[in-house]
Amino acid sequence: MKRDYEKNEINENDEKRKIFVYFVYFVFFVISLHSVRAQQEISYKQVDAIIQEKCIICHSHTLRQSGLNLESFDSLMAGGKRGAPVIAGKSGESLLLKFVNGTLKPRMPLGDELSAEEIGLIKAWIDAGAKGPGANPSTEAAGSPAGKAALPDIKPIVPVKAAISSLAFQPGGNLLALGSYKEILLTGADGKSIGKLEGHTNQVRGLAFSQDGKLLAAAGGNPGQFGEIKIWNVVDRKELLSIRGHSDNIFAVAFSPDGKLLASCSYDRMVKLWDVATGKEVKNLKDHTDAVFAVAFSPDGKLLASASADRTIKIWDVATGERRYTLGEGLDAMNTVAFHPSGKLLAGAGADRVIRIWEVNDREGKQVRSLIAHEDAINQVIFSPDGKTLASTGADRVIKLWDATAPQLTEIKMLERQPDWALVMAYSPDGKMLVVGRYDGSVATYDLTTKKGVAHQ
Ligand code: HEC
Secondary structure: OHHHHHHHHHHHOHHHHHHHHHHHHHHHHHHHHHHOOOOOOOOHHHHHHHHHHHOOOOOOOOOOHHHOOOOOHHHHHHOEOOEOOOOOOOHHHOHHHHHHOOOOOOOOOOOOOOOHHHHHHHHHHHHOOOOOOOOOHHHHOOOOHHHHHHOOOOOOOOOOOOOOOEEEEOOOOOEEEEEOEEEEEEEEOOOOEEEEEEEEEEEOOEEEEOOOOOEEEEEEEEOOOEEEEEEEEOOOOEEEEEEEEOOOOEEEEEEOOOOOEEEEEEOOOEEEEEEOOOOOEEEEEEOOOOOEEEEEEOOOOOEEEEEEOOOOEEEEEOOOOOEEEEEOOOOOOEEEEEEOOOOOEEEEEEOOOEEEEEEEOOOOEEEEEEEEOOOOOEEEEEEOOOOOEEEEEEOOOOEEEEEOOOOOOEEEEEOOOOOOOEEEEEEOOOOOEEEEEEOOOOEEEEEOOOOEEEEOO
16 A cells, blocks of 8 residues: 555656656765765665674574574564664663673673674664665765775674575585575585675575576575576576565575576565566565565476465465465474475465465365474475475474474484584485585585485585
């Protein structure tokens, strides 16, 4: 409604508005020139750099300690169990500052301390009004000469080794793609480095190969600003398309089985379908009321499943873009969804620690199995290529293998305890190996016959 209203206004006052916008740009330009040396206002970007390094490990959509997700400006402002963490202009009353300076216990980050400069920066940001991303053109408008000059001297903080937040095995091939900070690492199944695909704006959170193994789609974006998708030609490692869509981070992408469509899902609550050949948006599937974390096409390409923080999995008709039905059994955020190779079963899991399996068709879904499978939020579930096994990874640092054919979910085997959160997994195309990517940036391949793991590098 609000959007429509705004649209009408633009039509009516197009000319006036244009002049006004140019005027505003001009004013910002002048202000930003002045602010180069004068006061350097703290932007959310600087606060976010600290959060990404020091807090996200415990306060993400998968872990969410004390109910607090610090992945984006909006989720930070939404707060956790104790309510609003930031009172704009009043750092002394803000939970965020009180927890990092030790006024409130336990001091954050748990088991560590921020430096006096970092605490000072968070304090200054709150006192200056706690503005969101984009609210601060003098420091956010990188790209314009004025914006660059106005960037403060604080160096971007990048973790020693960036988390592996997405992972995909090339169908029919021996290539592994690992999504990391601003780049994709290409390796063999044994972990031997083959190359890199660079140029992404931020963390690469979603990766998918087309079924012919020729294309790789990679997605991410900047929190609170935009989502970004790049489609790469894997053979010559050239970037074919770069798309900006969604208004927030993209968490996952999936190719339709015929390779013509790409699905993406975002923190902005939308699921979108893109034409792979042109990069044009084909459909916007809106019905989720919270962030959407995962998407999966049915093997025949007719249905798309999406898993959301709104606790539901929704099933969409790919041809029409209509929602077919909602699977609403989840008790908390749903982080992951996977179609069984037969197309008749769907697995989903998330923050309520339960793995659920539904029998699905194009009209309805019936929950046929459910089990509390982990001691903490479940990050991902995937079916083996032959459909006999289901693998699950959780924030309890445990990876489990389940018999997916038994009438009850039965645990076959637990892999060794993980040194850090295993965020993502993929089966090799022959189903004999399971590759695991972790928060600490490490990768390991497990031989599923011996259940032994070999660390990469
Ligand atoms: C190792 C895990 C860990 C890290 C890292 C961490 N936190 Fe926490 N955080 C927790 C836990 C656990 C709680 C709940 C504490 C309690 O209620 O006793 C919490 C609670 C909070 C709360 C209170 C939220 C509420 O509404 O209850 C805030 C604010 C917070 N953390 C901010 C941060 C910030 C900012 C950082 C980074 C500078 C950070 N945390 C890093 C584990 C962590």
